[in-house]
Amino acid sequence: MPRHHPPLLAAGVALTLAAAAARGQTLPAGFADSLVASVGAPTAIAFTPDGRMLVTTQGGTLRVLLGGVLLPTPALTIPSARICANSERGLLGVAVDPDFATNRFVYLFYTFRKWGVCPTGQPTRTDNPVNRVSRFTLPDTNVVDPASEVVLVDNVRSPNGNHNAGDLRFGRDGTLYVTTGDGGADYAGDSGGGGSNDASRDEFQLLGKVLRITRDGGIPPTNPFQGPGTARCNVAGETTPGNRCQETFAWGLRNPFRIALDPNAATTRFFVNDVGQNAWEEVDALAAGADYGWNCREGEHVASSSGPCSPAPPGMVDPVWEYPHGSTVPGTTTSGCNSVTGGAFVPNGLWPGFDGAYLVADYVCGAIFRLTESGGAWGASDFVKGLGSSSATSLTFGPWGTAQALYYTTYAGGGSVRRITYGVAGNSPPVASASATPRGGSVPLDVTFSAAGSSDPDPGDVLTYFWDFGDGSPAFSTTSLSTPYTYTTPGTYTVTLRARDQDFAFSAPVTLTVVPGNQLPVAAIASPAAGATFAVGETVTLTGTGTDAEDGALPPSALSWTVLLHHDTHTHPFLGPTAGNGLTFPAPAPEDLLAATNSWLEVVLTVTDSAGLTHTVSRDLQPRKVTLTFATVPPGLHVTVSGTSLPGPSAVTAWEGWSLAVDAPPQSGPGGVWYELESWSDGGARAHVVVVPAAPATYTATFREAVVATTGLFTLEPCRLVDTRAAAGPLGGPALAAGATRSFVAHGSCGVPATAKALVANVTAVDAAAPGFLTLFPTGRSQPLASTLNFVVGRPRANNVLLLLGTGGSFDVAAGFGAGTVHLVVDVSGWLE
Ligand SMILES: [Ca+2]
Ligand SMILES: [Ca+2]
Ligand SMILES: [Ca+2]
Ligand SMILES: [Ca+2]
Incomplete structure (x- = not known):
């Protein structure tokens, strides 16, 4: 009897296994495994760009987690009249559109109860259910209107109940990859079941394949099978024998239950986990048009040499890794592993020592292995053990705080979504800061990105910077504060920086926008004119222009003015930033006599174009300085000028128009004689205000002896x-x-x-x-x-x-x-x- 290793077990069986499931995981140091939500029979996970987690259940519900909390009402429940969820059938896959933020599209793979019944083990019946891929709209209300369904691929046979595959993933190329199983037993009744089922070798059937379609169900122009001898199979699930289905991207697969996209690769790179029959589980590197050998080969080994396997087909592609049933998985301490399920590439830089690793789960032994490549060959080591039977089913990395975690679904213990995280106790995450120069200009545009200003609360922590340049290129990591990057294609790119410390804690992301191909605007100050000066209280008018290659003359709202008051080596904000043109302000007085010698104004104009690009110019505006002399008669007595006591005569630097407070108080003079003011040369009172004139001037305080004579x-x-x-x-x-x-x-x-x-x-x-x-x-x-x-x-x-x-x-x-x-x-x- 052929052995089956169904990744999804019928409910009655799952309960038996759940009782035996143990949560005695062993994880490497620093890793933790925790419950996210209890969800029965969870099949797949996807994340929306706004942070919602979507979980499908085999029974036919689409669940949503908001902020880690499972919403009590499913976003969608496929009614039992429309779904077969027996055996390995059901709602098996979910994907989120790359442009979900604008189109709200999600994609589901489920077994459609087309004829009202869900037979098993009767592969040639004409009323067996069919698998389909549909697009739905998931609004912010988290309630999917069933009427939003658009069926993209339909009538993929589900003849026996098992081997439906059913994963959905978008590639970096923006196309949707779909996996289908061989149906478990031959739909045509001309071969058999299990290892005898050769349905995946029928190239006119959408069975045992990886399909690739556009988000509208069309054929991407680079699909391998097009032109003469091909036809669309999206409606009937098949075409006439002798032709190939244009949806097929790769074939010769048994039950490619889960596939994984490499987030570190520059282009679309998938691994396919194909469940084996009696002896070998395998991982395949997906390539356009490739034949992975089933049912002629299981792993690298001959499985059948009859029917379409006689003679052996040319060009069959071996897996990149395989492991045997029963015995210890090579490189690990784990045995009894008989059914490959979820896989996930570890994002580079996320976990210490895991760059380039591929994680792969086995459903029977409850383990997740860590695969690494060396010299072109992949080898395994233990990562997580003891997850229990029926675990894990699917793996995917998703957001966790400021970092990412490995999320997985399990049927064990009644079903749940769990996550595996890495963190060092007591470590705080860094804080990132990003800038770019220039942010626009002709392509190719050389931009220097800077992480200067990034920090970590823990003294001595060493930071690594992860840049996402926003153009689809892979994330770039560096320990340098400065990172050059060249854009060759015009566009508006959102650049994201995250900083990570040596304990692998990530900062929150910070973003900025660069606009290659868009020219920087040009700012010019008209008033004050170059070399202009001011008197205190004089009205200063700020006028300027902003011009831009794309926008033409920029409106006043695009101009922003700032005026700084320089004082020796520091500055004080004096005005703004204020938008507009033709702004006016009265010129200020210096802080005091000393400041009058070393203060001035700086006018700064920043203009911003419609793309958010800026240009800044500035101009110094100097006060008109005037030398004033304060004298006394007799000389050497003191007068007070702007709060400072000066011996007469003293010369001071003042600003034209400045109102200086002067005073000539009674005082003891030479020989101990008491003096009081007789008069100021400008006729002012003992204490009065001098408005600084345009030309140098002298102010003399004439004193008299204050003698009190008495006669009796x-x-x-x-x-x-x-x-x-x-x-x-x-x-x-x-x-x-x-x-x-x-x-x-x-x-x-x-x-x-x-x-x-x-x-x-x-x-x-x-x-x-x-x-x-x-x-x-x-x-x-x-x-x-x-x-x-x-x-x-x-x-x-x-x-x-x-x-x-x-x-x-x-x-x-x-x-x-x-x-x-x-x-x-x-x-x-x-x-x-
Ligand atoms: Ca056949
Ligand atoms: Ca194979
Ligand atoms: Ca830290
Ligand atoms: Ca511009």
């Missing part, structure tokens, strides 16, 4: 002039506050006449909240450095003073201490006039 001393009975402990009033409360200055008028109180120029007084500080000092000085004068009275907390302090009166016959009291208040008492015992 008059005495009084001591009289209390001020007591802040008393009720609030000009000479009463409140207490003096820390840091505050208060004025008291002496004229007219305690008998002090309006002619008094000074007081003889006793000053007392009482109830101080903190230690400090009092300074009493004539109102209208600057506070002198010398204090009048120092006090402490807890006891009154007093001092006798001769107190000069100032403006209005009053004196000021400044209270210098940290916090709180102090009371002031002033007793007068005489005056001078």
